[in-house]
Structures are given as C-alpha cells and as structure tokens.
Amino acid sequence: MPPLSKWMVRFALVYLALGFTFGALILWNKGVPLHPALWLLVPVHVEFLLVGWLVQFVFGVAFWILPRLSPGPKYGRAALAWLAFGLLNAGAMAAALARLPGAPPALGLAGRLAEAASALLFAAYAWPRIRGVMKPAAKLS
Amino acid sequence: MPLITRVYIKASLLYLVAALLAGILLAGSAAWGFPAWVGGLGPVYFHLFLVGWVTQLIFGVALWMFPKYSREKPRGSERAGWAIFALLNTGLLLRAVSEPAAGFRPGSGWGWALAVSAMLQWAAGMLFVLNTWGRVKER
Numbered sequence: 236m237p238p239l240s241k242w243m244v245r246f247a248l249v250y251l252a253l254g255f256t257f258g259a260l261i262l263w264n265k266g267v268p269l270h271p272a273l274w275l276l277v278p279v280h281v282e283f284l285l286v287g288w289l290v291q292f293v294f295g296v297a298f299w300i301l302p303r304l305s306p307g308p309k310y311g312r313a314a315l316a317w318l319a320f321g322l323l324n325a326g327a328m329a330a331a332l333a334r335l336p337g338a339p340p341a342l343g344l345a346g347r348l349a350e351a352a353s354a355l356l357f358a359a360y361a362w363p364r365i366r367g368v369m370k371p372a373a374k375l376s
Numbered sequence: 377m378p379l380i381t382r383v384y385i386k387a388s389l390l391y392l393v394a395a396l397l398a399g400i401l402l403a404g405s406a407a408w409g410f411p412a413w414v415g416g417l418g419p420v421y422f423h424l425f426l427v428g429w430v431t432q433l434i435f436g437v438a439l440w441m442f443p444k445y446s447r448e449k450p451r452g453s454e455r456a457g458w459a460i461f462a463l464l465n466t467g468l469l470l471r472a473v474s475e476p477a478a479g480f481r482p483g484s485g486w487g488w489a490l491a492v493s494a495m496l497q498w499a500a501g502m503l504f505v506l507n508t509w510g511r512v513k514e515r
Contacts, residue, residue, distance in 0.1 A: 236443055236514055244512045248505045255501030259494040262471070266478055266490025284426070292434060 236299050237310060243295025243320055250287025250327070254280055278334035286327040286350060294319065294357055301364040315360035319353040326350035377440055380457050384436025387465060391428025394472075395421055416479035420472050427497065428468050435460065435504055442511040456507040460500045467496030 236244075257280040264273040298316055303309040310316075326349030333343030398421040405414040439457055444450035451457060474489035 252505045255498050259498035262494035263491045266487035
C-alpha cells in the first residue's frame with residue numbers, strides 16, 4: 236500500500252470511529268433521552284461518515300489498486316492526489332463544523348468548495364489510471 | 377476469498393435488497409397511506425443501505441484484501457472479525473425493529489432496545505478500526 240493510501244485509509248478509519256461514536260450517541264438519545272443538544276450532532280455524523288469515511292476510503296483504495304502507469308512514475312501525478320487528500324479533510328471538517336450553532340455562514344460554503352475541488356482533483360488524477368492492461372512495447376530491432 | 381469475507385459480502389447483499397424493499401414501503405406509504413409505523417422507516421432505510429450494505433461490504437473486502445497483519449495472523453484477529461460481524465448485524469437488525477416500534481409506542485421498552493442497538497453497532501465500528509489499523513501499512 237503506497238504512503239498516500241495509508242494516510243487516506245487511516246484518516247478514513249478515524250472518521251469512521253468518530254462518526255460511529257456520534258451516531259451511537261444520537262441513536263441512544265433517540266431511545267433513551269440524554270440531552271437535547273445531542274441532536275446537533277446529526278449533520279456532523281452524516282458528514283464524517285459520508286465524506287470522511289466512505290469517500291476518503293474509496294480514494295485511498297483507488298490510489299492503491301488502480302492500474303499503475305508505465306513508463307513514468309507508476310502512481311502518476313501523485314501531487315494532485317495529495318492535494319485532493321488535504322482538501323477533502325479540510326472540506327469535511329469545515330462542512331461539519333459549519334452546521335454547529337454560531338458557526339460563520341461562509342464556513343459551510345468553504346467546506347463544500349473544498350470537497351468539490353478535492354473530487355475534481357482526484358478525478359483528474361485517477362483518469363489516466365482507469366484503462367485496460369497495456370501491452371509491453373514491441374522491441375525495436 | 378476467505379469464508380469470513382464471503383459471509384460479510386452475502387450479508388451485505390441481503391441488506392441491499394432489504395434497504396430497497398424498505399424504500400418501496402416508504403414510497404408506497406407516501407402514495408397510498410400505509411400504516412403509521414411504515415412512515416418511521418426513513419432512518420432504517422438509510423442505515424440498512426449505508427451500514428448494512430456499503431459499510432459491511434467494505435469491512436468484508438478490507439478483511440480480505442488489505443496487507444497481511446503477519447504471516448501467522450494475515451487478517452489480524454479472526455475472532456475479532458467474527459465478533460464485528462455479529463455485533464454489527466445484531467445491532468442493525470435490532471435497530472430495524474426497534475426504531476419504528478419506539479416511534480409507534482414512545483416510552484415503551486423499545487427505547488432501551490434502541491440504546492442497546494446503538495452500543496452494539498458502536499462496538500462493531502471500534503473493533504473494526506482497532507483490528508484493521510495494523511494492516512494499513514506500506515508493506
């Protein structure tokens with residue numbers, strides 16, 4: 236597993252742990268009320284699990300298992316994928332925090348813009364790796 | 377493909393079908409006014425889909441394809457893998473039953489069933505993270 240995949244999957248696992256913890260608190264509170272403020276965690280729970288866990292896990296595994304490039308760097312333009320990783324996490328965190336009371340309205344927009352930019356960059360990065368098996372170049376005599 | 381992965385994937389496929397059936401009930405409820413408990417299936421539909429299908433499929437495939445934990449224990453703790461399966465599915469099925477029931481009869485024991493289902497699913501998630509962490513490595 237290449238370093239970027241390792242970091243993406245580890246971050247995804249952290250989001251999974253946080254998202255499941257918030258989800259458990261919300262569900263418990265629905266059955267046996269603990270505190271009304273726990274309902275505020277619903278959008279954070281959704282953001283962490285859909286973007287932080289699922290999208291990030293898929294990006295991380297795709298970076299690892301998509302067909303490698305040859306000739307040239309086998310993972311292609313990895314800088315684009317690293318940038319997508321940074322933007323995805325900044326975006327997920329901003330979009331989640333923006334749903335809490337008192338957050339500046341621009342934070343939510345910034346979060347969504349970062350997430351969309353991350354998706355665009357990752358798509359641009361992955362595009363050349365989505366292909367059939369390349370035959371080795373014929374030897375020139 | 378190891379047995380544990382086959383079990384996870386087959387269970388996830390059953391949840392996909394169950395989620396889509398719940399979606400049919402919800403759509404039918406809006407159109408034809410099914411019993412009140414059907415209207416409470418919204419969160420169950422989402423969680424059958426995203427936990428039962430998507431997350432469980434990922435858990436099963438990760439157990440199979442991630443780098444080996446060690447030569448002796450390639451998938452980490454095999455017992456943990458089975459415990460995660462049992463906790464996740466018991467919790468999710470308990471939720472699928474108790475959430476509409478708790479909505480239909482507030483203040484009944486179904487609320488506690490919902491709390492227990494929350495703990496079971498949470499334990500499954502934490503155990504998966506702990507059991508998988510050591511396999512997320514470069515070699």
